[in-house]
Amino acid sequence: MVTFPGSCDDADARAACSLVGEAVQLWHADRDLKGVDAVVIPGGFSYGDHLRVGAIARFAPMMAEVGAFADAGGPVLGVCNGFQVLCEAGLLPGALLPNTSLRFTMRQTMVEVQRSGSAWLSACVQGELLSIPAKHTTGRYYVSQPVLDEMEERGQVALRYVSDPIPNGSLDGIAGVTNAAGNVLGLMPHPEHAVDELTGGADGLKLFDSAALVFA
Amino acid sequence: MRARVLIRPKAGILDPQGQTVERALPALGFDGVSNVHVGRLVELDVEDPSRLPAMCEQLLTNPLIEDYEIL
Numbered sequence: 001m002v003t004f005p006g007s008c009d010d011a012d013a014r015a016a017c018s019l020v021g022e023a024v025q026l027w028h029a030d031r032d033l034k035g036v037d038a039v040v041i042p043g044g045f046s047y048g049d050h051l052r053v054g055a056i057a058r059f060a061p062m063m064a065e066v067g068a069f070a071d072a073g074g075p076v077l078g079v080c081n082g083f084q085v086l087c088e089a090g091l092l093p094g095a096l097l098p099n100t101s102l103r104f105t106m107r108q109t110m111v112e113v114q115r116s117g118s119a120w121l122s123a124c125v126q127g128e129l130l131s132i133p134a135k136h137t138t139g140r141y142y143v144s145q146p147v148l149d150e151m152e153e154r155g156q157v158a159l160r161y162v163s164d165p166i167p168n169g170s171l172d173g174i175a176g177v178t179n180a181a182g183n184v185l186g187l188m189p190h191p192e193h194a195v196d197e198l199t200g201g202a203d204g205l206k207l208f209d210s211a212a213l214v215f216a
Numbered sequence: 217m218r219a220r221v222l223i224r225p226k227a228g229i230l231d232p233q234g235q236t237v238e239r240a241l242p243a244l245g246f247d248g249v250s251n252v253h254v255g256r257l258v259e260l261d262v263e264d265p266s267r268l269p270a271m272c273e274q275l276l277t278n279p280l281i282e283d284y285e286i287l
Contacts, residue, residue, distance in 0.1 A: 052278055088278065095280045100232050142229060142281060169230070 002039065002066065004028040004046035004057050009079065009192060013042040016192040019205065020212035028060040038075040038119075038211045039066050041082030043136075043190060053096060053138045054084035063089055075119040075211050076184045080136055083176070083186030092179055092186045093151060094143035099136070100169030106135035108200070109163045109189050111175045115155040118178045120185040123210040129162065130203040132189040134175075139168035139188040141177070148172070154180055159187055219262045220287040223277050224255035255282075 001017055003010045003025060010025075017023035017040060024036050028046075033039070046057035057063065063085070070076045070091050078086035086092045099105055110131055113124045124130070143151065148171065151157055159176035166173045168188065176187030191204025225231045233254035241249045258276055262268060265286075272284045 051275070055275065055278070095278050097229070097281060098232060100230060102232050102236065140230075144280070169232075 002026045002028060002041050002062055004044065004060060004085075006046045006048055007042050007044035007081070009043035009081075009190060012190075013040050013079065013192040016040075016195045016205065016208050019195055020208045021215075026062060028057070028062045031061050031065055033062075033065050033069060037215050038077070039069060040192075041066070041076070041078040041085055042192070043080030043082060046081055046085060049081075049138075052088070053081065054086075054088035057081075057085045058089035067091060070179070070184050073181065073183050075214060077120050077207065077211070078184070078186040079190055079192060080134075080139070080188055083188055084138065086184060086186045091184050092177055093147055093156070094141055094177060096138050096188070097140040097142050098138050099140055099167070102137075104135070104137045105139075105167045107133070107163075107167060109134045109161055109167055109175070111159040111187075111189060112162045114157050114160055115178070115182075117155060118158055118182040118185050118210075119214050120178075120207045120210050121158060122213055123206045130159075130191075130194075130206065131201050132191055132194045132204050133200070134167050134189040136168065136188055139170065141168075141170040141174040141188070143171065151177065156180060156182075158185055159189075217262060217265055219260050219265055219268055221258040221260075221268065221272060221276055222255060222285045222287055223258065223272075224253060224283050224285075226281055226283050229281055 014023045113128045160173045191207040194204030234252040238252040
Protein backbone atom coordinates (compact mmCIF):
# COMPACT_ATOMS: atom_id res chain seq x y z
CA MET A 1 0.00 0.00 0.00
CA VAL A 2 1.73 3.14 -1.27
CA THR A 3 1.23 6.52 0.41
CA PHE A 4 1.89 9.74 -1.50
CA PRO A 5 1.78 13.23 -0.01
CA GLY A 6 -1.93 13.97 -0.38
CA SER A 7 -3.18 10.38 -0.27
CA CYS A 8 -6.23 10.33 1.98
CA ASP A 9 -7.70 6.86 1.65
CA ASP A 10 -4.55 5.02 2.62
CA ALA A 11 -5.78 4.18 6.11
CA ASP A 12 -8.90 2.43 4.80
CA ALA A 13 -6.86 0.73 2.07
CA ARG A 14 -4.43 -0.54 4.68
CA ALA A 15 -7.32 -1.76 6.84
CA ALA A 16 -8.84 -3.57 3.85
CA CYS A 17 -5.50 -5.21 2.99
CA SER A 18 -5.07 -6.34 6.59
CA LEU A 19 -8.37 -8.26 6.36
CA VAL A 20 -6.85 -10.61 3.79
CA GLY A 21 -3.16 -10.52 4.62
CA GLU A 22 -0.39 -8.51 6.18
CA ALA A 23 -0.66 -4.83 5.22
CA VAL A 24 2.67 -3.10 4.58
CA GLN A 25 3.01 0.67 4.36
CA LEU A 26 5.15 1.88 1.44
CA TRP A 27 6.26 5.50 1.03
CA HIS A 28 6.31 7.28 -2.34
CA ALA A 29 9.94 8.42 -2.00
CA ASP A 30 11.31 4.94 -1.21
CA ARG A 31 12.52 2.42 -3.72
CA ASP A 32 11.88 -0.68 -1.67
CA LEU A 33 8.73 -2.75 -2.19
CA LYS A 34 9.64 -4.70 0.96
CA GLY A 35 8.85 -8.00 -0.69
CA VAL A 36 5.08 -7.45 -0.92
CA ASP A 37 2.93 -9.83 -3.00
CA ALA A 38 0.54 -7.14 -4.25
CA VAL A 39 0.48 -3.34 -4.43
CA VAL A 40 -2.45 -0.97 -3.80
CA ILE A 41 -2.30 2.68 -4.89
CA PRO A 42 -4.97 4.38 -2.79
CA GLY A 43 -7.22 7.35 -3.45
CA GLY A 44 -6.62 10.96 -2.53
CA PHE A 45 -4.96 13.97 -4.06
CA SER A 46 -1.33 12.97 -4.63
CA TYR A 47 0.91 16.04 -4.85
CA GLY A 48 -2.20 18.21 -4.62
CA ASP A 49 -3.35 17.06 -8.09
CA HIS A 50 -1.10 19.84 -9.46
CA LEU A 51 -0.99 20.19 -13.24
CA ARG A 52 -3.26 17.14 -13.83
CA VAL A 53 -4.49 14.42 -11.54
CA GLY A 54 -1.76 11.82 -11.12
CA ALA A 55 0.68 13.72 -13.35
CA ILE A 56 3.35 14.32 -10.71
CA ALA A 57 2.85 11.13 -8.68
CA ARG A 58 3.91 8.98 -11.57
CA PHE A 59 7.47 10.31 -11.21
CA ALA A 60 7.70 9.21 -7.58
CA PRO A 61 10.65 6.84 -7.03
CA MET A 62 8.24 4.19 -5.77
CA MET A 63 6.31 4.27 -9.07
CA ALA A 64 9.38 3.02 -10.97
CA GLU A 65 9.41 0.02 -8.63
CA VAL A 66 5.65 -0.46 -9.00
CA GLY A 67 6.05 -0.34 -12.81
CA ALA A 68 8.71 -3.06 -12.76
CA PHE A 69 6.59 -5.11 -10.34
CA ALA A 70 3.56 -4.79 -12.65
CA ASP A 71 5.61 -5.67 -15.75
CA ALA A 72 6.72 -8.84 -13.97
CA GLY A 73 3.06 -9.80 -13.46
CA GLY A 74 2.65 -8.58 -9.87
CA PRO A 75 -0.93 -7.63 -8.94
CA VAL A 76 -1.41 -3.84 -8.75
CA LEU A 77 -4.69 -2.15 -7.77
CA GLY A 78 -5.27 1.58 -8.30
CA VAL A 79 -8.32 3.14 -6.67
CA CYS A 80 -9.61 6.57 -7.70
CA ASN A 81 -6.49 8.77 -7.58
CA GLY A 82 -4.51 5.52 -7.79
CA PHE A 83 -6.34 4.73 -11.05
CA GLN A 84 -5.45 8.22 -12.33
CA VAL A 85 -1.80 7.67 -11.38
CA LEU A 86 -1.67 4.28 -13.14
CA CYS A 87 -3.12 5.84 -16.31
CA GLU A 88 -0.62 8.72 -16.23
CA ALA A 89 2.17 6.20 -15.66
CA GLY A 90 1.09 4.26 -18.74
CA LEU A 91 0.42 1.09 -16.73
CA LEU A 92 -3.23 1.33 -17.80
CA PRO A 93 -4.67 2.67 -21.06
CA GLY A 94 -6.74 5.86 -21.19
CA ALA A 95 -7.12 8.89 -18.97
CA LEU A 96 -9.54 10.33 -16.40
CA LEU A 97 -11.20 13.66 -17.20
CA PRO A 98 -13.30 15.98 -15.03
CA ASN A 99 -16.85 14.70 -14.43
CA THR A 100 -19.29 16.06 -16.99
CA SER A 101 -21.08 17.80 -14.11
CA LEU A 102 -17.75 19.47 -13.14
CA ARG A 103 -18.80 18.67 -9.60
CA PHE A 104 -17.56 16.39 -6.89
CA THR A 105 -19.84 13.39 -6.78
CA MET A 106 -20.23 10.98 -3.88
CA ARG A 107 -22.69 8.13 -3.95
CA GLN A 108 -23.09 4.40 -3.70
CA THR A 109 -22.65 2.96 -7.19
CA MET A 110 -23.53 -0.43 -8.59
CA VAL A 111 -20.88 -1.86 -10.89
CA GLU A 112 -21.08 -5.00 -12.99
CA VAL A 113 -18.10 -7.31 -13.35
CA GLN A 114 -17.38 -7.56 -17.07
CA ARG A 115 -14.41 -9.83 -16.77
CA SER A 116 -13.50 -12.01 -13.83
CA GLY A 117 -10.11 -13.03 -15.25
CA SER A 118 -8.23 -10.23 -13.54
CA ALA A 119 -6.12 -11.01 -10.49
CA TRP A 120 -8.34 -8.55 -8.58
CA LEU A 121 -11.69 -10.01 -9.66
CA SER A 122 -11.03 -13.75 -9.61
CA ALA A 123 -13.37 -14.19 -6.60
CA CYS A 124 -16.23 -12.69 -8.66
CA VAL A 125 -18.24 -14.16 -11.51
CA GLN A 126 -18.89 -12.40 -14.79
CA GLY A 127 -22.06 -10.30 -14.55
CA GLU A 128 -21.86 -10.08 -10.76
CA LEU A 129 -23.07 -6.78 -9.32
CA LEU A 130 -21.00 -5.03 -6.66
CA SER A 131 -22.26 -2.12 -4.58
CA ILE A 132 -19.28 0.16 -3.94
CA PRO A 133 -19.16 3.87 -3.07
CA ALA A 134 -17.61 6.37 -5.50
CA LYS A 135 -16.40 9.87 -4.62
CA HIS A 136 -14.46 11.92 -7.10
CA THR A 137 -14.33 15.01 -9.28
CA THR A 138 -12.16 13.61 -12.07
CA GLY A 139 -13.61 10.21 -12.91
CA ARG A 140 -14.76 10.42 -16.52
CA TYR A 141 -12.86 7.62 -18.20
CA TYR A 142 -11.74 8.37 -21.73
CA VAL A 143 -9.83 6.43 -24.32
CA SER A 144 -9.80 6.75 -28.11
CA GLN A 145 -12.24 4.50 -30.00
CA PRO A 146 -9.57 2.33 -31.71
CA VAL A 147 -7.91 1.64 -28.35
CA LEU A 148 -11.30 0.92 -26.74
CA ASP A 149 -12.06 -1.60 -29.49
CA GLU A 150 -8.77 -3.39 -28.78
CA MET A 151 -9.48 -3.30 -25.05
CA GLU A 152 -12.94 -4.81 -25.55
CA GLU A 153 -11.43 -7.54 -27.69
CA ARG A 154 -8.90 -8.40 -25.00
CA GLY A 155 -11.47 -8.10 -22.21
CA GLN A 156 -9.75 -5.17 -20.51
CA VAL A 157 -12.97 -3.39 -19.60
CA ALA A 158 -13.34 -4.94 -16.16
CA LEU A 159 -16.17 -3.00 -14.50
CA ARG A 160 -19.09 -0.92 -15.75
CA TYR A 161 -21.51 1.26 -13.84
CA VAL A 162 -25.06 -0.01 -13.95
CA SER A 163 -26.28 2.88 -11.77
CA ASP A 164 -28.32 5.36 -13.73
CA PRO A 165 -27.15 7.98 -14.35
CA ILE A 166 -23.51 7.01 -14.15
CA PRO A 167 -21.71 9.32 -11.75
CA ASN A 168 -19.18 10.98 -14.04
CA GLY A 169 -20.01 10.66 -17.74
CA SER A 170 -17.46 7.88 -18.32
CA LEU A 171 -17.14 6.56 -21.85
CA ASP A 172 -19.43 3.50 -22.20
CA GLY A 173 -20.08 3.63 -18.45
CA ILE A 174 -16.61 2.30 -17.74
CA ALA A 175 -15.79 2.15 -14.02
CA GLY A 176 -12.62 0.07 -14.11
CA VAL A 177 -10.09 -1.30 -16.61
CA THR A 178 -7.17 -3.70 -16.53
CA ASN A 179 -3.94 -3.90 -18.46
CA ALA A 180 -3.68 -6.52 -21.21
CA ALA A 181 -2.33 -9.15 -18.80
CA GLY A 182 -5.05 -8.49 -16.21
CA ASN A 183 -2.72 -8.12 -13.23
CA VAL A 184 -3.18 -4.33 -13.04
CA LEU A 185 -6.68 -3.04 -12.27
CA GLY A 186 -7.75 0.57 -11.90
CA LEU A 187 -11.22 1.69 -10.83
CA MET A 188 -12.87 4.89 -9.65
CA PRO A 189 -15.22 3.45 -6.97
CA HIS A 190 -13.61 2.65 -3.62
CA PRO A 191 -13.65 -1.05 -2.70
CA GLU A 192 -11.62 -0.30 0.45
CA HIS A 193 -14.62 1.67 1.80
CA ALA A 194 -16.89 -1.37 1.35
CA VAL A 195 -15.29 -4.14 3.37
CA ASP A 196 -17.59 -4.33 6.39
CA GLU A 197 -21.38 -4.79 6.63
CA LEU A 198 -21.31 -2.39 9.56
CA THR A 199 -20.44 0.48 7.22
CA GLY A 200 -22.89 -0.29 4.45
CA GLY A 201 -21.65 -3.39 2.66
CA ALA A 202 -18.71 -5.67 2.05
CA ASP A 203 -18.77 -6.09 -1.74
CA GLY A 204 -15.42 -4.31 -2.06
CA LEU A 205 -13.75 -7.01 0.00
CA LYS A 206 -14.09 -9.35 -2.99
CA LEU A 207 -11.32 -7.48 -4.78
CA PHE A 208 -8.95 -7.94 -1.87
CA ASP A 209 -10.06 -11.56 -1.48
CA SER A 210 -9.30 -12.09 -5.16
CA ALA A 211 -5.73 -10.88 -4.78
CA ALA A 212 -5.28 -13.03 -1.67
CA LEU A 213 -6.54 -16.09 -3.57
CA VAL A 214 -3.65 -15.70 -6.02
CA PHE A 215 -1.25 -16.47 -3.17
CA ALA A 216 -3.40 -18.97 -1.28
CA MET B 217 14.15 32.34 -23.50
CA ARG B 218 10.60 32.89 -22.31
CA ALA B 219 8.36 30.19 -23.72
CA ARG B 220 4.61 29.83 -23.68
CA VAL B 221 2.78 26.57 -24.21
CA LEU B 222 -0.92 26.64 -25.01
CA ILE B 223 -2.72 23.46 -24.00
CA ARG B 224 -6.20 22.63 -25.29
CA PRO B 225 -8.57 19.72 -24.82
CA LYS B 226 -8.33 17.52 -27.92
CA ALA B 227 -10.98 18.11 -30.55
CA GLY B 228 -13.90 15.71 -30.15
CA ILE B 229 -13.46 15.23 -26.40
CA LEU B 230 -16.33 16.60 -24.37
CA ASP B 231 -15.26 19.87 -22.74
CA PRO B 232 -17.74 20.63 -19.94
CA GLN B 233 -15.81 23.75 -18.89
CA GLY B 234 -16.19 25.23 -22.37
CA GLN B 235 -19.87 24.26 -22.42
CA THR B 236 -20.48 25.94 -19.08
CA VAL B 237 -18.88 29.19 -20.26
CA GLU B 238 -20.85 28.98 -23.48
CA ARG B 239 -24.09 28.68 -21.52
CA ALA B 240 -23.15 31.43 -19.07
CA LEU B 241 -22.32 34.16 -21.59
CA PRO B 242 -25.85 34.62 -23.00
CA ALA B 243 -27.11 34.99 -19.42
CA LEU B 244 -25.01 38.17 -19.24
CA GLY B 245 -26.34 39.39 -22.57
CA PHE B 246 -23.40 38.20 -24.69
CA ASP B 247 -25.20 36.47 -27.52
CA GLY B 248 -23.65 34.97 -30.62
CA VAL B 249 -20.91 32.97 -28.89
CA SER B 250 -20.33 29.34 -29.78
CA ASN B 251 -17.64 26.66 -29.85
CA VAL B 252 -16.06 27.71 -26.54
CA HIS B 253 -13.13 25.63 -25.28
CA VAL B 254 -11.16 26.17 -22.11
CA GLY B 255 -7.48 25.20 -22.01
CA ARG B 256 -4.50 26.48 -20.08
CA LEU B 257 -1.30 28.39 -20.68
CA VAL B 258 2.08 27.44 -19.24
CA GLU B 259 4.80 30.08 -19.24
CA LEU B 260 8.39 29.13 -18.54
CA ASP B 261 11.96 30.34 -18.93
CA VAL B 262 13.88 27.68 -20.79
CA GLU B 263 17.56 27.53 -21.77
CA ASP B 264 17.09 25.04 -24.61
CA PRO B 265 13.74 25.53 -26.38
CA SER B 266 14.38 22.49 -28.58
CA ARG B 267 13.53 20.39 -25.52
CA LEU B 268 10.07 21.94 -25.17
CA PRO B 269 8.21 19.33 -27.24
CA ALA B 270 9.64 16.54 -25.06
CA MET B 271 8.63 18.46 -21.92
CA CYS B 272 5.12 18.79 -23.32
CA GLU B 273 4.85 15.11 -24.21
CA GLN B 274 6.23 13.84 -20.91
CA LEU B 275 4.78 16.21 -18.33
CA LEU B 276 3.05 19.41 -19.37
CA THR B 277 0.30 17.65 -21.31
CA ASN B 278 -1.34 14.25 -21.47
CA PRO B 279 -1.17 13.60 -25.24
CA LEU B 280 -4.16 11.23 -24.99
CA ILE B 281 -6.53 14.03 -24.12
CA GLU B 282 -4.75 17.32 -24.88
CA ASP B 283 -3.14 19.09 -27.82
CA TYR B 284 -0.43 21.68 -27.32
CA GLU B 285 1.04 24.52 -29.26
CA ILE B 286 4.36 26.20 -28.45
CA LEU B 287 3.78 29.92 -28.94
